[in-house]
Amino acid sequence: xxxxxxxxxxxxxxxxxxxxxxxxxxxxxxxxxxxxxxxxxxxxxxxxxxxxxxxxxxxxxxxxxxxxxxxxxxxxxxxxxxxxxxxxxxxxxxxxxxxxxxxxxxxxxxxxxxxxxxxxxxxxxxxxxxxxxxxxxxxxxxxxxxxxxxxxxxxxxxxxxxxxxxxxxxxxxxxxxxxxxxxxxxxxxxxxxxxxxxxxxxxxxxxxxxxxxxxxxxxxxxxxxxxxxxxxxxxxxxxxx
Numbered sequence: 001x002x003x004x005x006x007x008x009x010x011x012x013x014x015x016x017x018x019x020x021x022x023x024x025x026x027x028x029x030x031x032x033x034x035x036x037x038x039x040x041x042x043x044x045x046x047x048x049x050x051x052x053x054x055x056x057x058x059x060x061x062x063x064x065x066x067x068x069x070x071x072x073x074x075x076x077x078x079x080x081x082x083x084x085x086x087x088x089x090x091x092x093x094x095x096x097x098x099x100x101x102x103x104x105x106x107x108x109x110x111x112x113x114x115x116x117x118x119x120x121x122x123x124x125x126x127x128x129x130x131x132x133x134x135x136x137x138x139x140x141x142x143x144x145x146x147x148x149x150x151x152x153x154x155x156x157x158x159x160x161x162x163x164x165x166x167x168x169x170x171x172x173x174x175x176x177x178x179x180x181x182x183x184x185x186x187x188x189x190x191x192x193x194x195x196x197x198x199x200x201x202x203x204x205x206x207x208x209x210x211x212x213x214x215x216x217x218x219x220x221x222x223x224x225x226x227x228x229x230x231x232x233x234x235x236x237x238x239x240x241x
Contacts, residue, residue, distance in 0.1 A: 002033040007041035021045075023112070035112035039105050 010029040011021035019025060023038050030038075 004041040011045050035109040039109040
């Protein structure tokens with residue numbers, strides 16, 4: 001809290017430099033302070049300055065009163081009465097103006113203090129809002145990083161699903177090809193088995209005929225030739241599909 005002496009010293013310094021020691025100028029000169037305290041101190045400082053500048057009033061010189069005893073005393077008394085009346089009227093007007101100025105000063109000082117308090121609060125609110133904004137930005141960046149990671153994971157998962165689908169399609173194609181080959185092998189096996197069964201039946205028939213020839217004493221040589229012809233494997237063409 002600034003003292004009256006400090007406020008007066010600041011006002012004297014401003015006045016000595018030819019400046020106008022207003023409340024704001026004194027506050028800047030002091031580097032801060034309450035407008036209420038500065039205003040109260042400046043009121044007494046201005047009163048002191050006005051008192052030092054007030055002209056000295058003295059009674060009329062004795063030489064004049066001596067020479068103008070008859071007329072001069074009455075004239076001087078009338079002048080003093082008129083002057084006192086005017087002085088009293090001016091004092092009353094000055095007092096009223098002083099009171100009005102004092103009320104205005106108090107209101108201005110209170111308003112300045114309120115504005116200064118609101119300014120401090122606004123600055124504190126700005127700092128708090130900046131901190132909240134910084135925190136919100138940091139949280140947004142973290143959320144964006146998480147979203148980016150999840151997006152990359154989703155893309156990777158989709159790529160894996162696509163690769164799995166390609167592999168499944170290829171395996172299905174190979175399975176279908178293998179199934180077709182198996183069917184062809186089965187068909188060829190059935191055809192070979194049919195030929196084998198037919199050959200076995202033919203052999204059995206010829207064996208029976210040979211037995212008959214031998215039992216009736218026929219030409220054994222001719223029967224052996226026929227049997228040899230039957231035993232010789234026939235060449236068959238395998239159709240590939």
